Amino acid sequence: MPRYFQFVSHSRVRLLFGSALLVLCVGCANSLRELPMKADNAVQAPIAEKIPHKLNIHGVTRVDDYFWLRDDNRKDPKILAHLEAENRYKESEFTPFKHLQESLFDELIGRLDKDESSVPYHWHKHWYSRRYQQGFEYPLIVRSDAIDTPAGEEEILLDVNIRADGHDFYGLGGMSVSPSESMLAFAEDTLSRRIYIIYFKDLITGELLEDKIEGADGGVVWANDNQHVFYIKKDLQTLLGHQVFRHKLGTEQSQDVLVYEEKDDTYYISLGKSLDESRIVLFHESTITSEVSILDADEPLGQFTALLPREEGHEYSVSKLGNEYYILTNWLADNFRLMRVSEDKFADKSQWQEVIGANEATRIEDILLLQDHLVVQTRTDGISKIEIRPLDERPPYYLAFNDPAYVVGLDVNASQASDKLRIYYSSPTTPESIYEYDLSNPMTRNLLKQEKVIGDFDSELYQAERVFIDARDGAKVPVTLVYRKDKFQKDGTNPLYQYGYGAYGHTIEPDFDTSALSLLDRGFVYAIAHIRGGEMLGRPWYDQGRMLNKQHSFDDFVDVTKSLVAQGYAASNKVVAAGGSAGGLLMGGVINQAPELYFAVAAHVPFVDIVTTMLDESIPLTTNEYDEWGNPNEKRYFDYMLSYSPYDQISQQAYPHLLVTTGLHDSQVQYFEPAKWVAKLRDNKTDDNKLLFHIDMEAGHGGKSGRYRRYQDTAQEYAFFLGLLGLK
DSSP states (O other): OOOOOOOSOOOOOOOOOHHHHHHHHTTOTTSBOOOOOOTTOOOOOOOBOOOOOEEEETTEEEEOTTGGGOOTTSOOHHHHHHHHHHHHHHHHHTGGGHHHHHHHHHHHHHTSOTTOBOOOEEETTEEEEEEOOTTOSSOEEEEESSTTOOTTSSEEEEEHHHHHTTOSSOEEEEEEEOTTSOEEEEEEESSSSSOEEEEEEETTTOOEEEEEEEEEOSOOEEOTTSSEEEEEEEOTTTOOEEEEEEEETTSOGGGOEEEEEOOOTTOEEEEEEOTTSSEEEEEEEOSSOEEEEEEETTOTTSOOEESSOOOTTOOEEEEEETTEEEEEEOTTOTTOEEEEEEGGGTTOGGGOEEEEOOOTTEEEEEEEEOSSEEEEEEEETTEEEEEEEESSSSOOEEOOOOOSSOEEEEOOOOOTTOSEEEEEEEETTEEEEEEEEETTSTTOEEEEEEOOOOSSOOGGGEEEEEEEEEOTTSOEEEEEEEEEGGGOOTTTOSOEEEEOOOOTTOOOOOOOOGGGHHHHTTTOEEEEEOOBTBOTTOHHHHHTTSGGGTHHHHHHHHHHHHHHHHTTSSOTTOEEEEEETHHHHHHHHHHHHOGGGOSEEEEESOOOOHHHHHTOTTSTTTGGGHHHHOOTTSHHHHHHHHHHOTTTTOOSSOOOEEEEEEETTOSSSOTHHHHHHHHHHHHHOOSOOOEEEEEESSOBTTBOOSTTTTHHHHHHHHHHHHHHHTOO
16 A cells, blocks of 8 residues: 555664674674764764665666665664664653653543443444453454443454554454354454454354464455455565455465456555445555456355456546446546446446536545435535435435534445444544434434543634645645644744645545644644645645655645744744655655754654665555656656655755654565665754654554554654753
8 A cells, every 4th residue: 555654653662782782783893883972971873884885777876875774674683783773872862851751651641531432333233343441452342232232241252452462563454244243354463564364253152263364465355155255465575465365264275266366566456345245346546547346245256357447547436236336436527526327337438327527626535325325525625525415306415514624524334224324523623523314314413422532621722723825836735723722822932833744645634633732732833734745625636746746745835834934823943843654755855945944853654765765666565656756767757756855865954853763664664764864864964953763673654553552652752842842
């Protein structure tokens, strides 16, 4: 999947002393060049050895002095010693902030509902949900015969705490109950490379089956015979899921049958099931092209058949009702339109009938097709809406929401025959809420659950705003702002925390974040810059921030900062910024191009060596992303990507205070990208500002696992900013 990133956690300090350190350093005495020791014997910043490595293409020679930091096996003693030295240095420099970090961690987890549980949803004969027990990192997956069954009396399908016991990292992948509700398939990752092992549990006896599927992507789909499952096998080098296998319970994985192989390595594949459970669905997706194949769920020994063969630039998805398919498509519609056709005529686009036409101002994002209602999720001027369209003659209507900025979407709706609709709703000042609407009575809405914030939280203390900032080329960039009313004056004195992403068409939603309260309560203005490269303003907004338009993402972020300072939202010397993964690329570009605007920056698992990575097809995810960044094997893309590449464009100048994090086992952005970036920054920067690099030696792209542990790195980032600003 793309280099998406949700900042929850990224690192774990692992200190090695004495003989353990000596073992790591055998044969690598020249790998580090230590600065003279300070009088207080503080740990010195590790200066990586320069070993020139020439890279030649298109008549351009680049010299990468830190290419040696790459080790795909993650076992090279010289490299591990360097990473451990970075961790020791970061830990030493963090000493003044350590108490603040611990205090912030307690503050962050103190707001969590210790017995939090999800809203049960009904599927077949049971109500399914998950709940936490106080003090435990992982949930219980449970079901019951009635929605109001007391906690502790339900059937426990999986105690994730038991499964995670003994693992430094534990990731629960997909879970799928068989149609008979007698079997559970679940996937586990204990390395954080997003390569899963799939297990099966007999829900009648409570025993695990001997069946075990290795090297999978984590998703499992059951055929309707309760005997066959379909899963995707990953290429262990590129980490791309490229083969679909059929497995029969009671047999060895070696006997599984290959039913589909994706030959085009620019595509991702994934599996699902139609809401009426009659079709197993295989999705094929590249950046700008998609295809959907189906298999009769009652005939698992059959073959997948494409509904409409892929056409370059055509994206579509489908929902099924009876013998008809509703098609969300960008065919002759940049912001997508909705069509309808019977299954036997699907492959002939001339037979498609329009249900909702194209609209330049409105992006159709998702649909839910119920037995008597079509539910449509759209976005206009960055504001999400939910429209209900009865499938009889009754008029359509919209669900109403009042916040100036919010996110709304479709929650779990497990039955197509239902006349109830569940949605989730949140805003910067409203904790996530799950509502259920009775579609047979449009005036009836029931709040099933709202996220509980422990402590003295009062939403009335906070104010959200939605503003548009003029970018340098005239584009208007939407920005979500939130602050605490009694600590904010629009007089240019408040600190500003600015977040951005800007890639893959992924929209950073203006939702509620309990962690952000720790900044708001200390006087911060929190800003999300919805820059180009995301899809806040529809598909054209995305297109204007990818490929040969990528510079718009950096310009937008910088222009938002300048404008917010000029308008008095923030003090010019108190601006901090953060981003992760492709948002880390954003941070890298911004601090190369406008470092003077930012006091401190956090870049998490940053994708910063874009040219070298996109030229290497052996690196996971590379070939899938040519339509996002461009293919640097072509000179025009090479030249353009090189012009903004954070690693290549480092110069001898002053940079902000920097906190950089990564995971040794990161599957999306390999650890050596930030490692090289930090080494080169340390060699070139002309300032005395802090440059700290934290490597989680156990985790990957998503950081720490566990409900509480994930907040350790949020506390670390906040302590870095607050400590430097003197806002302890």
